[in-house]
Amino acid sequence: MIFRLDERLLFPDPALAEPDGLLAIGGDLSAERLMLAYKNGIFPWYSDDEPILWYSPHERFVLHPPELRISKSMKKILRTNVFTITINRNFAEVIQACSAAPREGQAGTWITDDMIAAYINLHKKGYAHSVEVWQNNSLAGGLYGVQAGDVFCGESMFSAVSNSSKAALIWLCENSNYHLIDCQVYTEHLLSMGARMISRAEYINALHNTPPKP
Structure with missing residues (x-):
């Protein structure tokens, strides 16, 4: 059963999601709704010709920073200092560039104009960040997230x-205090860097019961 959202700021139990992870339809992309979603393991994913669709996959593809694997060739590239890396220097340019570069295996972009505006708003409020x-x-590459x-x-x-995107992810693992990085979608190159699947229950536990930083 797919739930239809209204003006109330609430989501159904993520465990009720369809086999493909689809949980709900409708609502809006306000900062309050987006943050409620992310804190409960839910995210929006839809195209321009669709209503807002909310997903909570039964498994999550994640990377624990201590498990990061860097290939010898990548270590060599990083030692040359060919890249300069910053954080939150130009969020808007990063998300625009991501919208022009569809995810692996996808023909078009899911980062609609409404999504861009919503995440720029999240960034201004201090919830979304870019590398x-x-x-x-x-700008040679980068990433963004919440x-x-x-x-x-x-x-x-x-x-x-x-x-360049590998360099961004490596920087994020080595220079931030995140306990877990949610990669959402499986890719071979993220698998080679140490990402792995965990259950939704494990993921939500990480969201709600993150162990203290050392």
Whole structure:
């Protein structure tokens, strides 16, 4: 059963999601609703020709920073200092670039104009963050996502230059205090970097009961 949302700020139990993770339809992209969703393991994912669709997958593809694996070739690239990395320097440019670079296996973008406006609003309120990778003063790659406690809910990444999005993810793992990075969608290159599947129950437990930072 797919639930229809109204003006009230509430979601059904994520365990009631369909086999594909679809939980609810409707509502809006206000900062309050978005943050309520992320704190409960739910996120919006839809196209321009669809209503707002809310998902809570039965499994999550995640990366625990201590489990990060960096290939020898990537370590060599990082040692050359070919990239300069910043955080929250240009969130709008990162999300725009991600919208022009569909996720692996997808023909079009799910980052609609309404989504861009909503996440820029989240960024202004301090909930959404970007990592930018620069080469010769040009944006070479990056990623953005939403902070829910000590979990970073990764939304999308892009590479205009080879390995730049990997550099962004490595920086995020090594230079932040996130306990868990939610990668959402399985990809081979994230698997090679140490990401793995966990159950929804494990993921929601991480959201609500994150162990203290060392």
